[in-house]
Amino acid sequence: MKRGTLFFALLLAVSIQALGFQNTQVDYDAVYRIKDEGFNNSQVMDIAWNLTDRIGPRLTGSEGLKNAYDWTSATFKEWGLSNVEVQPWGEFGKGWDVRKAYIAMTVPYYQALIGIPKAWTLGTNKLVSAEVVYVDAADEAALSEYKGKLKGKVVMLPTSIEAKTTFEADARRFTDEELDGMTKRNVSGGGSGWSASRIAEYRRAARMRNAAYELFKSEGVAMVLNTHRGGGQGTFFTSNGSRNDDSALPEMEIAPEHYNRMVRLVTKGEKVMIEADTKTSFHTKDQKGYNVIAEIPGSDPSLKDEVVMLGAHLDSWFAGTGATDNAAGSAAMMEAIRILKESGVELKRTVRVALWSGEEQGLYGSRNYVQNTFMNDKAPNGEWEKFSAYFNMDNGTGAIRGIYLQENEAARPLFEEWFKPFHEIGASTVTIRNTGGTDHQAFDGIGLPGYQFIQDPIDYGTRTHHTNMDLYERLQAADMKKNAVIIATMVMQTANMDEKMPRKPKVFENR
Amino acid sequence: MKRGTLFFALLLAVSIQALGFQNTQVDYDAVYRIKDEGFNNSQVMDIAWNLTDRIGPRLTGSEGLKNAYDWTSATFKEWGLSNVEVQPWGEFGKGWDVRKAYIAMTVPYYQALIGIPKAWTLGTNKLVSAEVVYVDAADEAALSEYKGKLKGKVVMLPTSIEAKTTFEADARRFTDEELDGMTKRNVSGGGSGWSASRIAEYRRAARMRNAAYELFKSEGVAMVLNTHRGGGQGTFFTSNGSRNDDSALPEMEIAPEHYNRMVRLVTKGEKVMIEADTKTSFHTKDQKGYNVIAEIPGSDPSLKDEVVMLGAHLDSWFAGTGATDNAAGSAAMMEAIRILKESGVELKRTVRVALWSGEEQGLYGSRNYVQNTFMNDKAPNGEWEKFSAYFNMDNGTGAIRGIYLQENEAARPLFEEWFKPFHEIGASTVTIRNTGGTDHQAFDGIGLPGYQFIQDPIDYGTRTHHTNMDLYERLQAADMKKNAVIIATMVMQTANMDEKMPRKPKVFENR
Incomplete structure (x- = not known):
């Protein structure tokens, strides 16, 4: 060997080491x-079917979510995890279910309305008939x-929601x-956040809503009606009531066309009557929140104390069955760990799956989990040191097209390499961007690598997110299969790296 | 004048006469x-609002249609017609309204279902709770x-309806x-109609449905559930019950996602329970069908006995408010005659508007009208001789883009000329094709010129036709204005022609 060649070979070896080449390598045997x-023995749609059609809505604290805890944990055991x-x-602190949801317009003519009680509100507990009053106060x-009239x-x-005909x-x-x-x-050139006038307007509107609600309570209204975005054409969005305790008024969310018809009628001077019969029940027995956890222990004695996690939130809203939000993610994660177990691929580190609850109310399940698991009060503990990375899915049913680096450039070489076997199914984008909301x-937030994937939107933003039509039909079977396979691969690669996943610098030092 | 010039001038005059030039001429003053x-003082959306939001569903024989008869006739009088x-x-022979439409799945979990009784079926008349049986018999x-089990x-x-996610x-x-x-x-090269095997399969399926229904009656089922096309996402299609008399069973149409969820649950062995409380009422007082008629008398003594008509069906299905089918057409026709009256344009022939009923059950209103008005038994009468043409609108809310010649080439020069002032709003297509269904x-059918327009489809076929979501929101205001203006113009031109509208040859001689 010539001296010059040796020099370049050494330089190359050093460079490869510096770039973490040993970590980026795709294990093509395992991927195969x-x-x-995942493609030939998939169970992902059967899992998703159980979570949606069979178990149904899974609001945190509801009977449905309890059934989902039971079924998912039993399934994990059945798989040998x-x-x-x-x-x-x-403590989640509340538990609630809808027992009856009937509402109809009876004057000027009879037509049943599409609607449901808002979360944690009271029912009417009998058939009530009442005139509609449109409270339009500047x-x-x-x-x-309106005092004395309600x-x-x-x-x-008033609402700004319209159910326009869409040409898209x-x-x-x-x-x-x-x-x-x-x-x-995305680097903004301007200031960030809301303008002072927008903040003032927001506060004024919130103050008015609050004043209106206090008036409604003191007057003793029969019910408060609302509508919300959700796509229209029979689809409506579910949300919280104005108050989340058992002193709340009966409140219902109804389809925007049905809401706006009554607004138009009343504002044009027509009398409108409603009949409604709704029941809700508050559970007091066990108001704790739970996450469902299961593991495949690592095979490498020196690495098995280190953990790679995958997870998704199991809880949902309740007007549909939370198919795309987030049975899709839960089923993909369950299927991913089933694939890892069933395929028998080597996993040096321990792989742990988590199905969270309370996500819809503020990431309660995952935030409490990371605090309980990786922190001693405000300081990271030994588990924090031994943690590699977490993979999450919560963007609906759409095919994974890539991953968000959450601004950590250090992970780019890994994901660019690991996604190579999935260019064939359209997944290749690695973006430096952050994504949030789940x-x-x-x-x-505590300095541990947490990743979420880029997914095709499908009809998540237009039709399914938090709506009554977030049902099994909206799940795209081919996409669901792809997603479980990609996630299983990312977890496998992370579990078998020489090092743990690179972290962002100094999260605790900066605090 | 040179001899040659005179010859060509004479030839031109003869040619113009032969081509009916005097008839095709656009009266630009009247069009202006x-x-x-129509564009600056339009009332079309207010008319449509009254028919939809305010009067509501207008099933033939229902209270809603009676209210529509009253309001439209009063409005015509108010306008000075x-x-x-x-x-x-x-005799229409029946009258029926929905008084209550509540249905929910209660096992495996509670969720209200989107649905309504099928036309002319019975209600449960109390809250019933029952198990779902999926009758899948080849x-x-x-x-x-299934005998003894129902x-x-x-x-x-079983249903072939799916509510797939749409990427269009x-x-x-x-x-x-x-x-x-x-x-x-469209000239077909092959045979027309269905193949023998398709007819046999259709008959077999009809026989099976009939046998199933007879079994359900003899068993005493609580309710028959159905679903139907309609777009999904909370939208469903309304239809007749299996039997249209007061011995019919309670039958409901529900949203396809809700229907198919229960099919999936039951076929996978899950117990499904329903609760329902529906009421319908049959009216026996007056079972006649009516058309609402009004006129602007012709101004020309020698032509005022001749009639040009415009019309649309006023009746609708009842799960929505029949906005695009066919408040849109009714409102356009009402607005068109209002424009003709209000603008004061000359109308030599009498212009008559008709709002039909019973269209949805088989064009009963219009078929009986033409029989009663233009025929003595099977032979045309004097009114038939004096009739010029009829213009109809029943393809939803979409902008008129042209007209169907119903295979009569003789009308082409007229419509090609008359549409010229509307090229500016996208209406210029004159097609030889037939269009049917209204x-x-x-x-x-009795040899009188009857025309229907080409209209942009908008969401008629995908979302609104006969569905619960055929509501005011689906009406396109700008299109509605355009349509009334175009129709008013076609009627004005027809009313003022030298001759009546050319007819297809020999309809009665051929019989």
């Missing part, structure tokens, strides 16, 4: 086995003019151009 | 006045295995290419 199990646990994360003075009435507030498809996939655009960091943030 | 009234009449066309022998049950039959928009407009394609006659066929 994961693909084989270890350390299966329905693990309390703390300020507190205008509001006070007892026993059904009240409606509900469902779509990202184009190559959009995916390419996503690889660029459970990976609990990990990211 | 019609556009001014002549000979306003709510004119009986014969033949009569398989059906007989009493008090809710039964469901609900609503669309015709492209220039589509409109151009429409100008060509009231112009009643006229066409």
Whole structure:
């Protein structure tokens, strides 16, 4: 060997080491086995069917979510996973279910309305018949003019929701151009956040809503009606009531067309009557929240104390069956760990799956889990040191098209390499961008690598997110299969790296 | 004048006469006045609002349709129209309304279902709770295995309806290419109609449905559930019950996602329970059907006995408010005659508007009207001789893009000329093709010119046609204005022609 050649070979070796080349390497044998199990023996749609059609809505604290805890933990045990646990994360503090949801317009003519009680509100507990009053007050003075006029009435507030005819498809996939655009960091040139006037307007509107609600309570209205975005055409969005305790008024969310018809009628001087019969029940027995946890113990004695996690939130809203939000993610994660177990691929580190609850109310399950598991009060503990990375899925049913680096450039070489076997199914985009709104943030928030995937939107934003039509039909079977396979691969690669997943610098030092 | 010039001038005059030039001429002064009234003082959306939001569903024989007879005839009188009449066309023979429509799944979990009783079926008349049985029988022998097992049950039959996620928009407009394609006659190279095997399969399926229904009756089921096309996502299609008399069973139509969820649950062995409380009422007082008629008398003494008609069906299905089918057409026709009256344009012939009923059950209103008005038994009468043409609208809310010649080439020069002032709003296509399925066929069927327009589809076929979501929101205000203006113009031009509208040859001689 010539001296010059040796020099370059050494330089190359050093460079490869510095770039973490040993970590990026794809284990093509394992990937083949994961693909084989995930594409040829998939159970993901059966899992999703159980979570949606069979178990139904899974609001945190509801009977449905309890059934989901039971079924998912039993299923994990059946698959031979270890350390299966329905693990309390703390007090959720409430439990509630809908027992009856009937509402109809009776004057000027009969037509049943599409609607459901808002979360944690009271039912009417009998068939009530009441006139509709449209409370359109610009300020507190205008509001006070309704005093003495609302007892026993059904009240409606102005809404900006319209159910316009759409000339665009509900469902779509990202184009190559959009995916390419996503690889660029968004750097704002202007100030961030809301303007002072927008904040003032927001506060004024909140104050008015609050004043209106206090008036409705003191007057003794029969019911408060609302509508919300959700796509229209019979689809409506579910949300919380104005108050989340058992002193709340009966409140219902109804389809925007049905809401706006009554607004138009009343504002044009027509009398509108409603009949409604709703029942809700508050559970007091066990108000704790739980996460469902299971593991595949690591095979490498020196690495098995280190953990790679995958997870998704199991809880949902309740007007549909939470198919895309988030039976899709839960089923993908369950299927991913089933694939890892069933395919028998080597996993040096311990792999742990978590199905969270309370996500919809503020990532409660995951935030409490990371606090309980990785922290001693405000300082990271030994488990924090031994943690590698967490993978989350909560963007609906759409195919994974890539991953968000959550601004940590150090992970780029890994994911760029690991996604190579999935270019064939359209997943190749690695973006420096952050994404938020779900459970990976609990990990990211304490300096642990938490990742969420780029997924095709399908009809998540237009039709399914938190709506009554978030049902089994909306799940895309081919996408669901792909997602479980990709997630299983990412977890396998992470579990078998020489090092743990690179972290962002100094999260605790900076605090 | 040179001799040669005179010859060509004479030739030109003869040619013009032969081509009916005097008839095709656009009266631009009148068109200007019609556009001014229709675009600047439009009442079309207010009319449509009254028919939909305020009056509501208008099933033939229902209270809603009676209210619509009253309001439309009063409105015609208010506008100063002549000979306003709510004119009986014969016995419709039934009258029916929904008084209550509540249905929910209660096991495996509670969720209210989107649904309504099928037309002319019975209600449960109390809150019933029943198990769901999925009756999936390939033949009569398989059906007989359900004997003795259905009493008090809710039964469901197999359906091919799916509520798939759509990657295409609900609503669309015709492209220039589509409109151009429409100008060509469809000439089939093959045989027409269904194949013998398809007919046999259709008959077999009908026989099985009938046998199943007879079994359900003899067993005493609590309710028959159905679903039907309609778009999904909370939208469902309304239809008749299996029997249209007061011995019918309670039958309900529900949203396809809700139907298919129960099919999936039951076929996978899960117990499903329903609770339902429905009421319907049959009216026996007056079972006649009516058309609402009004006129602007012709101004020309020699032509005022001749009639030009415009019309649309006023009746609708009842799960929504029949906005696009056919408050849209009724409102356009009402607005068109209002524009003609209000703008004061000359109308030599008498212009008569008709709002039909019973269209949805078989063009009863228009067919009886033409029989009663233009025929003595099987022979045409004097009114038939004096009739010029009828214009109909029943393709939803979409903008008029042109007209169907109903295969009569003789009308082409007229419409090609008359549409010229509307090229500016996208209406220019004149097609030789036939179009069917609505009231112009009643006229066409007895050899009278009956026309229907080409309209942009918007979401008629995908979302609104006969569905619970055929509501005011689906009406396109700008299109509605355009349509009334175009129709008013076609009527004005027809009313003022030298001759009556050319007819197809020899309809009665050929019989």
